[in-house]
Amino acid sequence: MSGHGTPIPMTSRRAGPLKGVAEVPGDKSISHRSLILGALAIGETQISGLLEGEDVIDTAKAMRAFGAEVTDHGGGDWSVHGVGVGGFQEPDNVIDCGNSGTGVRLIMGVMATQPITATFTGDASLNKRPMARVTDPLELFGTQAVGREGGRLPMTLVGAADPVPVRYEVPVPSAQVKSAVLLAGLNAPGKTVVIEKEATRDHSERMLAGFGAEITVEDTDEGRVITLTGQPELKPQVIAVPRDPSSAAFPVCAALVTPGSDVLVPGIGLNPTRAGLFTTLREMGADLAYENEREEGGEPVADLRAKFSPEMKGIEVPPERAASMIDEYPVLSVVAAFATGNTMMAGVKELRVKESDRIDAMARGLRANGVTVEEGADWWSVEGLGPDGVPGGATCESFLDHRIAMSFMVMGMGAQKPVSVDDGSPIATSFPIFEPLMSSLGAQIVRSNS
DSSP: OOTTSSOOOEEEEOOSOOEEEOOOOBOHHHHHHHHHHHHHBEEEEEEESOOOSHHHHHHHHHHHHTTOEEEEEETTEEEEEEEOTTOOOOOSSOEEOTTOHHHHHHHHHHHTTSSOEEEEEOOTTGGGSOOHHHHHHHHHTTOEEEEETTTEEEEEEEOOSSOOOOEEEESSOOHHHHHHHHHHHTTSSSEEEEEESSOOOOHHHHHHHHTTOOEEEEEETTEEEEEEESSOOBOOOEEEOOBOHHHHHHHHHHHHHSTTOEEEEEEEEOOTTTOHHHHHHHHTTOEEEEEEEEEETTEEEEEEEEEOOTTOBOOEEOGGGGGGSGGGHHHHHHHHHHSEEEEEEESOGGGGGSSSOHHHHHHHHHHHTTOEEEEOSSEEEEEEEOTTOOOBOOEEOOTTOHHHHHHHHHHHHHSSBOEEESOOGGGGGTOTTHHHHHHHHTOEEEETTO
8 A cells, every 4th residue: 555656446335243363453653753863873773563653754854865774584583784973975866755744843953953955745645744843942942944824834944053052831732742842952062952842752752862961851830841952972772672552552442342242452552642532532431451551662561352341431631631632633533433422522633634534534424434433723623423323334535644545444444334545555554464453353344456
């Protein structure tokens, strides 16, 4: 599958219980950061369990373009020979980040404080997404950014020849913006400080510390204050990438809404800044257990066991939880349709500037399949129809968004009639084995043009 090529219509239908073990791919956020920080270390970083989706592969290609030696050893094992902080070379060609907002924003941050120039582009979806939220703080370091109207790609960045450290308060909860500023601060002298009022996923802070950067995190009255001392020598690491909680969301949620299901999803990262969905599902009454809880590579991990849960109730999801589950709201809205009562999701305006306007995309598809949805600029609600009450039967637009496509495939597994999407090809950006994995559990997903 390719998010850049011919559309691949897909249809999902109810086909009996889901049973078995779902070995989901490596965490996308950690995979991106492993490659980028490996490229900034001196020596060889070894990575196992790397997510080999298109988004991460595009980041690997970008690191090569900036001068790092990146090698695929097969089976998710990779190595990166880094060039050191400040050691990027100017790329010969445009950097194509495909569908990855994380990739392009983090890479922009790294190069922003190096005296080189690079031009970035992406696919049709990425080129619509706002980049000013990253380039505005990067300009405080001395970087220049020139892009299309509205701060959109393609965009050229001229790195700061004499960067200055920055103190920056992130205006909206965004791990991408925070991480871009911290990565820019690596090659700036002195201390770069990032303040976030609401904690977002902290993989960058954990991994920077692991690579040897001097970084502190303090909870204060003004928020979470992260202080990074610039121009360190990063040390190469051996990284085992935990499995992706955002990918685990799909087999977990599919099991909850498909009668008779019992699915084990092993080795899932449960970093508290990422695990909001699973907390929310349990509050709704989902039969979702954490087994074999442990720590791997500094991250909490557990095996998740999800069973069909006909007694789920709608709840009001706390707005302060949004940052820890922002990518999981689309599939949560599907689960909410199979619960009883209303599920309210607030504090979620960030969903409107993801790969698509995810509130609008999900609302359209849910309504087409017989579900009542109300929405505002920063909230939406889904009226549950009970465990066997979702009519289904419609074709939904995926808007070039992998999570929208997978969410509607989950809906089809529990709905009365099959559910289709116009294009499932973007699924390859984050979950390239989605179809065979779900089929191995007993799901029936077919490519409509095959």
